[in-house]
Amino acid sequence: AQSVTQPDIHITVSEGASLELRCNYSYGATPYLFWYVQSPGQGLQLLLKYFSGDTLVQGIKGFEAEFKRSQSSFNLRKPSVHWSDAAEYFCAVGGMDGQNFVFGPGTRLSVLP
């Protein structure tokens, strides 16, 4: 069965520091991979997605993620974090048909001034 793990429940970084949020997945076919961000009381906004092709994908707000098939990972990175990046981040995996879309448990990011 498909699953997503995000090993870090809560991460705290200083503003301006680099960030990496980890995501590992289990999926029986070629996965579609996503990162979403959720601010308190809000819905989910898509940061970036990987369907195929270049394994390094660029997203909005300066985020990027790298797909590593050998490690079943899709880690999210940002070179310099801004205070407004404080939010909950969810990794997700799904298939082209839209079925079996599964979210990880989320990583809460706190940013210190």
Next chain:
Amino acid sequence: NAGVMQNPRHLVRRRGQEARLRCSPMKGHSHVYWYRQLPEEGLKFMVYLQKENIIDESGMPKERFSAEFPKEGPSILRIQQVVRGDSAAYFCASSPPARGELFFGEGSRLTVL
């Protein structure tokens, strides 16, 4: 192009009452998904629908919960005889056919007194 529209944004019900949550997908999207998010938790899949069909309801509780996506009008998530444990944020997402990418609404927050 309007995004996924959910209403009401906030709903308060007393135990034993019914809750109806509505979701209008983005224009051109024929797939609708419902997720539940309990406080301080991630998103749990409930049901996946296409027009007039339930494709996957493996995440729906067996009793009191039902969902529909009629040929005309929004998708409805219905919770009968609500209990305090139903208090949560309910998110709807939509996707176009064969795209695999979900677009989320702002959520409906149900509080059961």
